[in-house]
Amino acid sequence: MGSAVSELPSRRTPLADAAETGLKIVIVGGFGVGKTTLVRSVSEIRPLNTEEVMTQAGVGVDETHGVAAKTTTTVAFDFGRISLNERMVLYLFGAPGQERFWFLWDRLFSGTLGAVVLVDTRRMDDSWYAIDRLEHHKTPFVVAVNRFDNDPSRYSLDEIRQALALPEHVPLIDCDARVRSSGKDVLITLVNHLYEQAMTREMTP
Amino acid sequence: MIRRPVDTGDPDRLYTVTGGRSRADDAFDLVTLVVSECAPTAGMQSEHARILDLCRHPTAVVEIAAELKLPITVVRILLGDLLAMGNITARHPRAAQSVASLPDSALLQEVLHGLRRL
Ligand SMILES: Nc1nc2c(ncn2[C@@H]2O[C@H](COP(=O)(O)OP(=O)(O)OP(=O)(O)O)[C@@H](O)[C@H]2O)c(=O)[nH]1
Ligand SMILES: [Mg+2]
Numbered sequence: 001m002g003s004a005v006s007e008l009p010s011r012r013t014p015l016a017d018a019a020e021t022g023l024k025i026v027i028v029g030g031f032g033v034g035k036t037t038l039v040r041s042v043s044e045i046r047p048l049n050t051e052e053v054m055t056q057a058g059v060g061v062d063e064t065h066g067v068a069a070k071t072t073t074t075v076a077f078d079f080g081r082i083s084l085n086e087r088m089v090l091y092l093f094g095a096p097g098q099e100r101f102w103f104l105w106d107r108l109f110s111g112t113l114g115a116v117v118l119v120d121t122r123r124m125d126d127s128w129y130a131i132d133r134l135e136h137h138k139t140p141f142v143v144a145v146n147r148f149d150n151d152p153s154r155y156s157l158d159e160i161r162q163a164l165a166l167p168e169h170v171p172l173i174d175c176d177a178r179v180r181s182s183g184k185d186v187l188i189t190l191v192n193h194l195y196e197q198a199m200t201r202e203m204t205p
Numbered sequence: 206m207i208r209r210p211v212d213t214g215d216p217d218r219l220y221t222v223t224g225g226r227s228r229a230d231d232a233f234d235l236v237t238l239v240v241s242e243c244a245p246t247a248g249m250q251s252e253h254a255r256i257l258d259l260c261r262h263p264t265a266v267v268e269i270a271a272e273l274k275l276p277i278t279v280v281r282i283l284l285g286d287l288l289a290m291g292n293i294t295a296r297h298p299r300a301a302q303s304v305a306s307l308p309d310s311a312l313l314q315e316v317l318h319g320l321r322r323l
Contacts, residue, residue, distance in 0.1 A: 049271060052276055
């Protein structure tokens with residue numbers, strides 16, 4: 001981690017001066033499931049990475065304790081971006097699904113539009129926890145199965161839905177994180193899902 | 206305090222950069238867009254100067270953190286300083302203003318349009 005951070009600030013691609021609204025979508029999944037690959041395939045910038053540190057007692061702990069006495073946890077994540085139009089820019093975050101990450105969820109990802117759970121069928125257990133936590137945080141999500149060529153199982157989407165105990169209303173799709181059009185489809189599936197939820201809400205008095 | 210060489214992950218460095226403070230300004234979301242209102246001035250803390258340099262065009266908090274190789278919390282503290290001095294303005298995201306406010310269909314429609322054009 002850390003090596004992908006840009007070393008040439010002067011070569012950054014700046015946003016349009018009219019840019020005013022930042023939006024977030026989080027891509028979450030186990031190690032090596034293809035999060036960075038998906039971010040890279042749709043992003044207009046090379047993925048950058050950054051980190052958040054957190055002291056055991058939380059941010060804003062009594063300053064008299066001094067830094068040295070605190071145990072710190074670091075969560076690293078990478079991100080890319082898509083300028084949707086002159087005013088709106090969408091940031092995509094690739095985030096690890098492990099426990100300490102969820103500890104920071106509210107601080108980093110409150111107000112996120114929604115999430116994509118990226119699944120590798122060879123390690124489906126990793127996805128359980130992410131799905132559970134997203135439900136807990138009431139974050140809408142879709143599940144995308146990143147198909148690896150050397151996966152011998154080729155479970156069907158129905159089988160995967162069952163294995164993950166995924167409710168019928170949560171969209172589940174196949175993808176190839178390396179392919180831009182496929183990554184784009186994943187994002188559109190998520191935002192469509194959010195749109196339908198919003199329409200339902202707005203129709204209900 | 207003696208300034209140590211810059212090296213991410215060194216707690217002493219974070220302590221130095223932030224003057225020992227650990228309370229971040231929560232108003233700054235990861236995707237709040239920051240815009241400089243003035244140029245860096247001589248004698249300004251180097252991190253402040255770098256932020257003002259970066260934010261000549263709108264720049265998200267998370268991009269500032271990646272460029273400066275500093276944790277988000279530290280960047281939020283530095284941005285709080287600059288905001289208090291009137292050196293930056295912040296364009297906060299609509300969706301994050303309250304955790305409970307879900308995006309409306311009109312906003313999502315705009316997002317869909319943008320994605321379909323990709
Ligand atoms: N065959 C195949 N390989 C893929 C696919 N997606 C990703 N990979 C490869 O799998 C490896 C891991 O992908 P990453 O995108 O780094 O995964 P990640 O989830 O970001 O991994 P961590 O950040 O380390 O947890 C890389 O070597 C990718 O090239 C895919 O759809 N098919
Ligand atoms: Mg990665």
